[in-house]
Amino acid sequence: MKKLYLLTFLLFGLTTQAQLILENVFVDPGGTLPPVYVPNKSPAQIVTQDLVGMGVTPFNIKFRGDAAAALVPSKQVDKFSTNFNLTSLGFLPNYDANGIRIFDNSPKGMLMTTGESSVALGPNNNGSKSIDVPESATGDPDLRKITTNDVEHASIVEFDFMATGPVLNFDFIFASEEYPEYSLSPNVNDVFGFFLSGPGIVPDVIAPDVTPSFTNNAKNIALIPGTTTPVSIFNVNHGLNNTGACTNCLYYVNNGQGTSPAANTSIQYDGFTTVLRATADLQCGQIYHIKLAVGNVGDNLFDSAVFLKNFQIAPMKLTDALGNQINNVVIGCWDDEVTINSGIPAGTNTFTWTHDTVLMPGVTTPSITVTENGVYELTVYSATGCLIGKDDITVNRTPFPLREPLPKTICVTGTGPYSFNIDQTAYMLNGLSASDYTITYYTSLSNAENGISPIPIGSLTSYLSAGAGELIWVKIEDLFVNGCIGYRSFPLNAVSTPSGTFSYTGSPYCSDVTTPQLPTLSGLTSGGT
Structure with missing residues (x-):
């Protein structure tokens, strides 16, 4: 005993x-x-x-x-x-x-x-x-x-x-x-x-x-x-x-x-x-x-x-670029590129990737970077045909919670610069709480990413631009749910106000005339949207 x-x-x-x-x-x-x-x-x-x-x-x-x-x-x-x-x-x-x-x-x-x-x-x-x-x-x-x-x-x-x-x-x-x-x-x-x-x-x-x-x-x-x-x-x-x-x-x-x-x-x-x-x-x-x-x-x-x-x-385990995953799921922000890493050296090994069971042609590397949600699976074989590992991971990027900003086009006369109202904060929030997000505007993506020289809040409703397709960049920071940061842009365009005259022969007309009448057009200029 x-x-x-x-x-x-x-x-x-x-x-x-x-x-x-x-x-x-x-x-x-x-x-x-x-x-x-x-x-x-x-x-x-x-x-x-x-x-x-x-x-x-x-x-x-x-x-x-x-x-x-x-x-x-x-x-x-x-x-x-x-x-x-x-x-x-x-x-x-x-x-x-x-x-x-x-x-x-x-x-x-x-x-x-x-x-x-x-x-x-x-x-x-x-x-x-x-x-x-x-x-x-x-x-x-x-x-x-x-x-x-x-x-x-x-x-x-x-x-x-x-x-x-x-x-x-x-x-x-x-x-x-x-x-x-x-x-x-x-x-x-x-x-x-x-x-x-x-x-x-x-x-x-x-x-x-x-x-x-x-x-x-x-x-x-x-x-x-x-x-x-x-x-x-x-x-x-x-x-x-x-x-x-x-x-x-x-x-x-x-x-x-x-x-x-x-x-x-x-x-x-x-x-x-x-x-x-x-x-x-x-x-x-x-x-x-x-x-x-x-x-x-x-x-x-x-x-x-x-x-x-x-x-x-140890079996092969797919992770993100930092070696993280929770229950075979990688969480990404709205605009993130998500890197999936196998940890297996390339060598003479063969790597086969699928996305939602569909073969990803030409993708044969130990790690990949993706921008779409779904289930990614990797199968790795050695040069001798031995199965080194097989694993899958789900990429779940949270959807962008706000409205996308709209292009801004105005009709103008004369020469620029022209005044634009570029404040789309209320439109993008679409009823969501403004305290949950920080939304700032920039003149370039580089400035937005580095937080340099944001457009002053007081200038948003009267921003001066030549209106020739200039891009305004919006930086959105989620303060409440996941800390995600995203960037969106919209163009500014100024178009000429249309002009010209049109008239109808033999006017005025009685109310009982039902036959279509052709107008006479003169001095037309293009413009507007």
């Missing part, structure tokens, strides 16, 4: 209540007996059921290089969960830019350790805890490449997967009892790495090597954010006793040194990283290999571990 071990997590400055549950560890509810290993779940089951997420189907799963060993529970590989408290261990669920949860992010994952997984359970009441696993007395050539000493008791899980999208992501935390005492001792620091190999992966070459350093021409993707520097105790710490020089300590969490269990009830390890993300670009439809490994260096003391979660290939 398996019991649950209740912990109170204090992580990253936030206090949260959670349970750390290890699938293969029995915990005495009375706290009298030490945790006991119980072989409930194998590495292969943990990878398949608890590590991978959307877009990933693992196969050829091995533990320490052996497929059969992956089917047998191990003391060094465990499922961890945190009782559905999504902030436990610092892991957060994946949400899109609008707060919509996009993957299965139940608070679970895979724990890999240099000793027994039970060491992970808090409180932190020991500054150097370790539980040896004799059957794991094996090293690893890739881990050996990133340290200067021998590697022992390595925990290694590896598998293949097909790329169903362009990017691989997963989250991880590295934790160790070697913090902080051995932060500046790289020759004994336990090591870990995530070694990815496959098409398009540029292999690491570590000096003095001149050829790829890792097996399968792999690349280590366990990196400090924004760098090519591997995550390690030496590369992420706050010095000896957590008071020394900062080395990427933005990504470091001090969990005490085993002397204050009441203050450090979360996990046993003295220090660990914040949640970091491993990521790599993939080629859709290709097969990749990942090796996840952690090992002791120099001795089998001071255990270390890696928590891994959310191993997934």
Whole structure:
């Protein structure tokens, strides 16, 4: 029978209540007996059921290089969960830019350790805890490449997967009892790495090597954010006793040194990283290999571990130019051009767009700019014909709420400039509240867009113009609903007043004459409208 071990997590400055549950560890509810290993779940089951997420189907799963060993529970590989408290261990669920949860992010994952997984359970009441696993007395050539000493008791899980999208992501935390005492001792620091190999992966070459350093021409993707520097105790710490020089300590969490269990009830390890993300670009439809490994260096003391979660290939998601959308809808203002972005690089991919299910001929780019409402759908295939992604988004530009301004034409005599009444505010509002809109008039679109030199309100009813088609620009700002801004224009034309005479022969006429009579016209000039 398996019991649950209740912990109170204090992580990253936030206090949260959670349970750390290890699938293969029995915990005495009375706290009298030490945790006991119980072989409930194998590495292969943990990878398949608890590590991978959307877009990933693992196969050829091995533990320490052996497929059969992956089917047998191990003391060094465990499922961890945190009782559905999504902030436990610092892991957060994946949400899109609008707060919509996009993957299965139940608070679970895979724990890999240099000793027994039970060491992970808090409180932190020991500054150097370790539980040896004799059957794991094996090293690893890739881990050996990133340290200067021998590697022992390595925990290694590896598998293949097909790329169903362009990017691989997963989250991880590295934790160790070697913090902080051995932060500046790289020759004994336990090591870990995530070694990815496959098409398009540029292999690491570590000096003095001149050829790829890792097996399968792999690349280590366990990196400090924004760098090519591997995550390690030496590369992420706050010095000896957590008071020394900062080395990427933005990504470091001090969990005490085993002397204050009441203050450090979360996990046993003295220090660990914040949640970091491993990521790599993939080629859709290709097969990749990942090796996840952690090992002791120099001795089998001071255990270390890696928590891994959310191993997934994100689906394509259409957004606007800023990466925003709400429930697959992009809202635009009256006159906005709306950019729809796929986030997929052009490369050799094929992009097919439809608008309201109708193919958009000649539109073959990763992003498009549209001015019409409707449903836009994108389908992307790789050069090999693999479906990279398919998504649709609805563009909903709010309709212009006012009347369109009318052209202004007046009949004139003599030479200009002529006086025009260009004030169309009341006409355009058409009964809407004037307090909800700001309407200003300009002599050019540039002035209107930049708010420069508006036509004074007192001049609107007697604006002087040559009347030769001059455009007046109106800037409309919605102050009440959505803050939209739009621009409209109307022309000013002055036309000559018509003149001439007409008469009827034999007038006056009696009222009883019903036959049509033709007028006599003379001296006519054109004009008017």
